[in-house]
Amino acid sequence: MNHHEDEFRLHTPEFNKLNTKLDRRHFLTKTSLGMGALALGSLFGANKLFGAGAAGAASQNPGELSEDSQEAILRALPHFAPKAKRVVYLFMSGGPSQLETFDYKPKLNEMFAKQLPDSVRKGQRLTGMSASQSSLPIAPSVYKFAKHGQSQTWVSELMPYTAKVVDDLCIIKSLYTDAINHDPAITFFQTGSQLPGRPSIGSWVSYGLGSDNENLPTFISLVSKNASGQPLYARLWGNGFLPTEHQGVQFRSGKDPVLFLNNPEGYDGADRREMLQYLKQLNELQNAPIGDPEVDARIAQYEMAYRMQTSVPEVMDTSDEPDSVFEMYGPDSRDAGTYAANCLLARKLLEKDVKFVQLYHQGWDQHGGLPGGIRHQCKNTDQATAALVQDLKQRGLLDDTLVIWGGEFGRTVYSQGQLTEDNYGRDHHPRCFTMWMAGAGVKPGISYGETDDFSYNITQNPVHVHDFQATMLHLLGADHERLTYKFQGRRFRLTDVHGKVVKDILT
Incomplete structure (x- = not known):
């Protein structure tokens, strides 16, 4: 061994740990x-x-x-008593218009087709689609609003079922984000970064808080079938640089809800159990000299897949649900893979103590023909969304389940493209939009934050995407600044170096 090799070993303790x-x-x-x-x-x-x-x-x-496991012991999660044991996140991909749903702006009716004042726009950037327009004409919503519930909360006529549960909701009207286009905006919400590669929000929850059900994944994603719109990628529920057992598992409708889970033809359960046992031994032999945590993750995933062969068919079967439940969720709830059916499935998964369930529903991107497009979207989602809240509440699960509804950004007050009295479109708007939360630890029946008369700028209580993420983790008992993972020499977290808990909305 030469002098340079001696120096390398002397100053590389990791090398010595693996080779002595x-x-x-x-x-x-x-x-x-x-x-x-x-x-x-x-x-x-x-x-x-x-x-x-x-x-x-x-x-x-x-x-x-x-070292990661020793650090996990020092983190001692949860950091404090959690209010929420589980989360269901209803992600409305495409960006629902706040102007047609929850952010009522009656003064706009007097400003039809007038130019958006420069004092309101304040030089904020536009997408390439709006920047090419010669004018930015104001488009009031064609839909009526009314006050509902004891909270007297304004809700659009497009959401009659949500209006019935409005006293259970905390409607946040002052969300804002950094991204103006779909892919970076969705990625930002789901991972805390506009660039791909970071762990998803559900993966962070899985990594930090683990599972309460050993027979089902900690993090499950459901995507509405037959929905069109901006593409959704598996990386939105991916584990990024976290160990692979924390990635979201997509459940699908049809014969094989989870890909590659069923036994191959001619294989039975005993054969698979024996094969997995030998495979585990091989992986342990490989792991012994190098201590690669990904090998442990691989073993854990194979074992989980074996247990899921029994648990998944059971949880996917809704045939024993009474007719009253299907009626509550709507007629589509009998059609596996629809948004309504996924809401019902989400309730079953939450009952089984799955920690994080995420539903994705595409189609909220109405650059043109918005009045008809958003009516269609609300018709497909409103009843089932409200039913999920109602169902969780009557089963006693809403007290420790956090329900989240919202998209990646809002829509502009001005019309994109041609404006008529009954037809218009809206471009992307990151400066203010609406989401709501309900359930564990969240104040019910309140509206938080305010926007100006144009729903263009926030005037009170702004809530950034990182603030939303920090608040969600707080409700789960995790301090967002302490839930970190060391990767390539840096400690990462979901909220990056930002975020604060929105304490005003918490009970």
Whole structure:
């Protein structure tokens, strides 16, 4: 061995850890940590105490905890008592117009076709579609609004079912984002960054808080079938640089709800169990000399897939639901894969203590023909959305389930393209838009934040995307500044270096 190799070994402790035998000091240190983890795990349950990643490491080889697992113990998640045990996030892809749903602006009726004042626009950037227009004519909504519930909250006539549960909702009218186009805007909401590659919001929850059901994935995504609009990518529920067991699992309608889950033809359960046992042994042999956490993740995923062969068919079967439930969710709830059917399936998954369920519904991008387009979207989603809130409430699940509804941005007050009294379109608008939350730890029956008379700028209580993410994690018992993962020399988190909890909306 030459002088340069000696210097490399001397200054590279990671190299020595992988290529030297375990000395007495390291052995005693690691085994003491392992025994402590076992003792704590037996009292509290490893998943709930450390998160799924740490629990997996402790259960498979507690005497040799990785640095990430030791750090998970120090994080001691949850950081404080959670209000929410689970989340269902109804993502309306395309950007629903706040002007036609929740943000009532009656003064616009007197300003039909007038030019948007420069004092309102304030030089804010436009998309390429609007920038090419010679004028920005104001388009009042053609739909009526009315006050509903004891809270006397304004809701559009397009959402009669949501209006019935409005006293359970916290409607936030002052969301804003950094992105003006769909892909970066959706990616920003789902991962905390406009650039692809970061872990999704559900993956962060899985990594930090683990699972309460060992037979189903911690994070499940459902995409409405036969919906068109901006494309949705698997990376929106991907794990990014987190261990792969934290990626979202997409459930589909049809014969195979989860791809590659069923046994191959001519294979039975006993054969698969034997094959997995031998595969586990091979993976453990591979893992022994290198200690790669991805090998542990691979073993855990194979085991989960085996257990899901029994649990998935059971949870996907809605045939035992009474007719009254299907009537509550609407006629589409009997058609697997529709938004209504996915809302019903989401309730079943939440009952099974799946930690994070995300529904994606495309088609809210109405650059033209908005009055007809948004009426169609509301008809397909309004009843089932309200039914989910109502169903969770009557089953006692809304108290510890957080329900979220919203898209990636809002729409402009001015018309994109030709404007008539009954037809217009709206461009993307990131400066203010509306979302709502309901359930665990959120004040019911309130509206939070205000926008100007044009629904163009926020005038009170702005809520950034990172603030929303921080608040969601807070309700789950996680401090967004402490839920981190070290990757390529830097500690990352969902909210990057931003975000604050919106305490005014919390109970």
